[in-house]
Amino acid sequence: KYVDFQPEKIYDPTCGQGNLLSVFPDEIEKYGQELFADELEKAKERLKNFHGYVGDTLKDDGFSGVKFDLIVANPPFSIKWDPNQEDERFKSAPCVPTASKADYAFMLHIIHHLDDHGKAICLEFPGVLYRGNREEKIRQWMVEQNLIERVVHVPGNTFVDTAIATCVIVFNKSKHSTDIVFENLETGEEKTVSAEEVKDNDYTLSVSTYIYH
Secondary structure, three states: OOOOOOOOEEEEOOOOOOOOHHHOOOOOEEEEEEOOHHHHHHHHHHOOOEEEEEOOOOOOOOOOOOOEEEEEEOOOOOOOOOOOOOOOOOOOOOOOOOOOOOHHHHHHHHHHHEEEEEEEEEEEOHHHHOOOOHHHHHHHHHHHOOOEEEEEEEOOOOEOOEOOOEEEEEEEOOOOOOOEEEEEOOOOEEEEEOHHHHHHOOOOOOHHHHOOO
8 A cells, every 4th residue: 555666676574474575466576584484484485586584683684785675564563682783774873772672673674774765664563653762762863864754553453463553654765855644544534744843742753643533
């Protein structure tokens, strides 16, 4: 729904059995990294034109140096990780994400792998939209770098594997304006908000801050 172009190379950094990659045509080149080898084997069986790598994405970047025009991702929510301040994927941000929650580490990894015209669609835990401290600093940086195109509230029970509400963040490295679109899938409402208004709200990206119903 949020991909408005024909991608050449698609990447999923936590691909599991390749569910997100499977919705795209066979002729498109697909790349996926997965922690568990048995999951990746299933992805290899079901996907054509697929390049897979087994390993911990945040410790061992299997496609280091490769850029993609589309990234789709549903990283594990708020898991612990081992921050590495020297890793090039995290150096451009104002700080390294906290060790107790890897959500922003995955997002920085994704941004690092986007080419100059790339777009990424990420399913995330809603806390990333409003949590403070290091995450707030990185969120502010993302807004100031004009990387966020859209934030979507996804109601609970939308997906078979989780009953909680989630959110989709669309990153775009070649936006045409500094506005951010906020969308509530529960009500069907959508609102375009200026970066200034986001700044005035202390860089919170919670959809309910901008769509009140």
